[in-house]
Amino acid sequence: MRKTTDPTGRSAHRRTEKGEQMKDILRRHFVAGTLGAAALALLPLGASAQNSSTIVVAQAADAYSMDPAKHSAFPTANILFQIYDGLVSQNEKGDIVPALATSWSNPDPLTWRFKLREGVKFHNGEPFNAAAVKYTLDRALDPNFKAPYYSRISQIKSVTVVDDYTVEIKTDKPFPTMLLSLYEASFPALIVPPSYTAQNNSADLAAKPVGTGPYRFVEWKKDERVVLEANPDYWGGKPAVEKVIFRPIKETRTRIAELKSGGVDIAVDVPPEDMASLDGGETKISTVASDSLYFLAFDITRDTPLKDKRVRQAINYAVDVDAIQQALLNGMGMRIALTLPANAFGYDQAWKPYPYDPAKAKALLAEAGYKDGFTVPLMTRKGRYMKDSEIVEATAGFLAKVGIKVNIQYLEPGVWGQVSEKKGREGITFPGWSGRDPNLVWYPLLHTGEYQSYYSNPELDKLLDAGAGTIDQAERKSIYEKAAAIIKEDAPHLPMIQPPLIYGLDARLTWTPRPDGMIDLRKAHF
Structure with a gap:
């Protein structure tokens, strides 16, 4: 068979051959009764591979809520981390690094002063500033709000706006893990736009999120997919990949089959016994010791x-x-x-x-x-x-x-x-x-x-x-x-x-996993 290249950048030969393999796999699973109708709906037979301007991530669960302060699930966080930013972040080595805050200091043991990044806007045009930080933290600290991760920020006593780009956080006692508690894995510390969030008692934010992150929300089809597009005005630079799609695929075998067929580019939680079969050719394995x-x-x-x-x-x-x-x-x-x-x-x-x-x-x-x-x-x-x-x-x-x-x-x-x-x-x-x-x-x-x-x-x-x-x-x-x-x-x-974190990847993809399990696509590229 003559090998030709389709517009997605992957071979049509691979797509046809893998698509037929996928059909056979799905038929066997369907007959055996191990793959339900919901999974079949998520994985159309003969689905074509994605192109180099799109990353498709397969993880076990869909988002619980698009409101970062209203969930306690990492599959949800992986989606929202592309949309929102925290004051600080974490690099691949696990070090805390600046994000929406450019620097911080301790005037006294009970005070944390953060200097904020200027010129940043939320995806809807609202300005990011100290007032947004105060609104975000005050909202999550409200006992009536009942943020699931409240404990991570519960030692905060007050948040004060010093000026547009300076905020002070007071604690009632020294808070040794403040920075760890404010980085993006502490979900209620992801910064939200005050005006938009207040609409309809936060229902708008929970369904159609707005942040300052590298990707903007496009659509959420429950239990099927979340689609995001690159934010051209991102303060950290526009991402190299134009579109990100998160697909909830509960069954491990189905995620792996989709990776092999070219339907996804990142498959989470690959079992150790499957590493050898995925490490070579058009797929590869990436691992990191987890937290x-x-x-x-x-x-x-x-x-x-x-x-x-x-x-x-x-x-x-x-x-x-x-x-x-x-x-x-x-x-x-x-x-x-x-x-x-x-x-x-x-x-x-x-x-x-x-x-x-x-x-x-x-x-x-x-x-x-x-x-x-x-x-x-x-x-x-x-x-x-x-x-x-x-x-x-x-x-x-x-x-x-x-x-x-x-x-x-x-x-x-x-x-x-x-x-x-x-x-x-x-x-x-x-x-x-x-x-x-x-x-x-x-x-x-x-x-x-x-x-x-x-x-x-x-x-x-x-x-x-x-x-x-x-x-x-x-x-x-x-x-x-x-x-x-x-x-x-x-x-x-x-x-x-x-446990270790084991990911199956498209061999063309350059992406480094983090020990905290957060999927960070800011620097990912083909």
Whole structure:
């Protein structure tokens, strides 16, 4: 067959050949009943490849809301990060760098003064200035607003406009993680336009976002695609790629098949066993050590067996996490002893996880009065994280061996968000989290009353408050060592793995993943 080139820049031969392969794959999946009608609708048979002026990103879930302060999901954040900017950002090495703020200083331990970038406009023409920063943060800090990531900025006491391009943020105590809390992964700190946001009680923003970012919103077809176009006036320079499309493709196999067929350019959460087949020819693999965490969280706010520390410890002894890591992640990632990234401030490499000891688990259950075991729900999402359902099911198998029957409930992303907003995560959950400081992980996950916390320990609360309120690094380390001892003994979580991030890419694409898992397309190009 003669090989010709189509207008998209990829070969028509590849498109035809891969399209036929895709049809065969889809037929086999359809017959087997493993690919639903929704997935078929997202992936038309014979779909042509995208051209070099478009990047198509396939991730597991659609956006929850286009309002950056009204969600707690990274698939949503990946979309919104192209539309909005924060005061500061993070580079590929994980360093905090200027964004809408060009510099910052501390006139005193309770004050952060930010100098803002001049001449920036929102996509609708509204000016970016100190008033926009104040409006954004005041809005997210309003307790009636109920921002899911409120804990990341909750130490802010007041925001004051000094002049059009200077803003001061006051805290009621020293705030050592201020910059980490203001960068774009802290979703409520993404800056929104005041006038537009106020329209229709923020409903306009939630459906049709307006930011200062490198891409402007074009359309959102729920559960199908989000389309963005390059912002020619972006303060950081117009992006090289004209259009970005985010497609929610829940099934891992479907994302990989679409990458191979040329229908997408970035596929998230490639399983380790698929790396070799994608690393060569017209696709490639890109990996980075993540800041993310795989763990089980236990609800002790309800009257269930999980309220007993011995039961939580038993679960830690009952699950062979090392075996799961080896079998499902090919040994990739890092086993964590506590729910904190091993590269985070305060993590001690000398910490050891609970060893696999099913006999000890059974003894603890009997001591707690559950010799014959019990039944508990396990709430999670499917396809949100690489190998998540397989890890959950393997965990359930280990728990069954010691008498704990787990009823797994897979929630759709939107339902998960709604349940979370109502504090409805019951039993055991597999929630996922990230953050390079205990104040960004332990505080929101374990401090009494926090949005993500289903645990309460007054002694731990005092330590977490103290760690969040001092900038002395040696003192903070000492505080978190004490907190770690409590967390290890009280076992509010089963810490598991700090996984790698594995992406499948079109071989022509130049793009560098970030350890925080945010997809940054500002410098991407073919």
